Each structure stands twice: as C-alpha cells, then as structure tokens.
Amino acid sequence: MTTDSSSQDITYDEVAAAAAKLKKAGTPVTLDALVEELDGASPSAIGRHLRAWRAEHEQPAEPAPVELPAALAAELAKWARQHAEEAGAGPREAMARLERDMDELIEAGSRLEADLDSANSARYAAQAAAEERSEEIERLNAELRNARQVAMDALVNKAKDQLAIDGKDAQLADLRTQLERSVAAQAAQSDARLAAEMELVGATTARDSLAAELKDVQAQLAQAKSDRGALRMELDALRKKAK
Structure with a gap:
C-alpha cells in the first residue's frame, strides 16, 4: 500500500x-x-x-451484435417493402404526371414548330405573290400610260382632221359663192350680148347665137356642178376619215 x-x-x-x-x-x-x-x-x-x-x-467495449429472429427479420423486410411501395407511390405518380406533361409539352412544341413552318411558308408565298403583283401593277401602269399617250395622240390627230375638214368646208363655200357669181355674171353678159345681137342681126340670128351661147353656159354649169360634186365627195371622205 x-x-x-x-x-x-x-x-x-x-x-x-x-x-x-x-x-x-x-x-x-x-x-x-x-x-x-x-x-x-x-x-x-x-x-x-x-x-x-x-x-x-481503456476503450469502450463494442456492443455485442444483435441478431434478429428470421421470422421477425422477414416481417421487417415485408414491412419495409410495403412502406417503400406506399411511400414511393406518390413520387411515382408525380413522376408519371411529369412524364405525361413533358410528352404533352414536346407534342405542343412539335405542333408549334409545324405551325411556324406553315406560317413561314405562307409568308414567303405572300411575299412572292406581292412581288409578282407589284410587277404586274407596274406593267399595267406602263400600259396605261402608253394607252393614254395613244389616246391623246388620236385626239390631237382628230382635232387636226376636224380643222382640215372645217377648212375644206370654208373652201367649198367660197367656191360655191364664186361659181354662183361667175354663172350670174356670165348669164348677164350673155343676156346683154344676146340683146345686142338681136338688135343687130335680127331675131333669127340672135336666137341661134342665143342657143349656142346657152349650150356653152349649160356646159360651164355642168362642169361647175361636176366640180362641186367632186368637192362634196372629197368632203364626205374627209368626214368619214375623221369619224
């Protein structure tokens, strides 16, 4: 001690x-x-x-291993599996819903892509049609300008023809007046000459001379009528051309 x-x-x-x-x-x-x-x-x-x-x-002694009876271990394993299945039912259902939602999203995305492709195709077709229509409109505008120019030229030519016709009418009227004056003057001269000759050579000579002179006047009148007819035909032709 x-x-x-x-x-x-x-x-x-x-x-x-x-x-x-x-x-x-x-x-x-x-x-x-x-x-x-x-x-x-x-x-x-x-x-x-x-x-x-x-x-x-000193180290603490390790506890002796605990061994469960086989029947108890089997029951515990059965309970564990059942508990796991019950506990996993909710997550599995949620996972299934997520997979279904994902499939629906993928399908919706595919439909949206198809709709987008269709919309792009329609837009490209509309652009092409608009370009073609723009070219067609430009061509029609050019043709319209040409048609307007042709119509304007036609109106100008028609106006010129109308002026020419009006000038011909004035010329015909002037010729008619001159012809009438010439015939009247010739008739007066013939009458005066006839009177003088009748006084000089007698009634017979005067009558023969008058007859000859009358034929001459008639021939001149016929020629004047022929000239007037020719002028009228020319005037009618000009009027038809103007129409």
Whole structure:
C-alpha cells in the first residue's frame, strides 16, 4: 500500500501507477479499489485522475451484435417493402404526371414548330405573290400610260382632221359663192350680148347665137356642178376619215 498521500498532493501519475498495478493484478480498476490502494487520498481527486486514465488507456467495449429472429427479420423486410411501395407511390405518380406533361409539352412544341413552318411558308408565298403583283401593277401602269399617250395622240390627230375638214368646208363655200357669181355674171353678159345681137342681126340670128351661147353656159354649169360634186365627195371622205 502507498502511504503518506494526501488529497492535496495526489497526482495523475500516482493514480495511473495504482491503476496499472490493479490492472496487472487482474483487479478491476474502480474508484473504491484506487481509494483503498492510495490510502488517505481524496476520492474526488482520484476520480478526476481516474477519468483521464480511462480515457487514455481503456476503450469502450463494442456492443455485442444483435441478431434478429428470421421470422421477425422477414416481417421487417415485408414491412419495409410495403412502406417503400406506399411511400414511393406518390413520387411515382408525380413522376408519371411529369412524364405525361413533358410528352404533352414536346407534342405542343412539335405542333408549334409545324405551325411556324406553315406560317413561314405562307409568308414567303405572300411575299412572292406581292412581288409578282407589284410587277404586274407596274406593267399595267406602263400600259396605261402608253394607252393614254395613244389616246391623246388620236385626239390631237382628230382635232387636226376636224380643222382640215372645217377648212375644206370654208373652201367649198367660197367656191360655191364664186361659181354662183361667175354663172350670174356670165348669164348677164350673155343676156346683154344676146340683146345686142338681136338688135343687130335680127331675131333669127340672135336666137341661134342665143342657143349656142346657152349650150356653152349649160356646159360651164355642168362642169361647175361636176366640180362641186367632186368637192362634196372629197368632203364626205374627209368626214368619214375623221369619224
């Protein structure tokens, strides 16, 4: 036994040496055994050093493995599977809904792509049709300008023809007046000459001369009528041309 130890000077090394001695002797290292071995030492001081010694030299014993009975293990496995199935039913259903939603989204995306392709094709066709229509409108505008120019030229030519016809009418009227004056003058001259001749050569000579002169006047009148007919035909032709 160790003697002359007190609670004031007990050290860890003293407690550790006493514990090692007990352990070597096969005696369990307990607080009571150490208090007895370290006679006169304070149990509280020994207890503090004993906790430090155990933490350093003793490891907690591993618990003995627990073996379940086969029937209990089977029931636990059955319960675990059932619990897993019940617990996974919700996530599986949610996953199935997500997959269905994903399929619907993919299908909707495909439809949108098809609609977009169709819309693009329609837009391209509309642009091509608009370009063709623009070219057609430009061509029609050019033809309209040409037609207007042709119509304007026709109106100008018609106006010129009308002026020419009006000039011909004036010329015919002037010729008619001159012809009438010429016939009247010739008739007056014939009458005067006839009167003079009748007075000079007698009634018979005057009658023959008058007859001859009358034929001459008639021939001149016929020629004047022929000229007037020719002028009228020319005037009619000009009028028909103007129409």
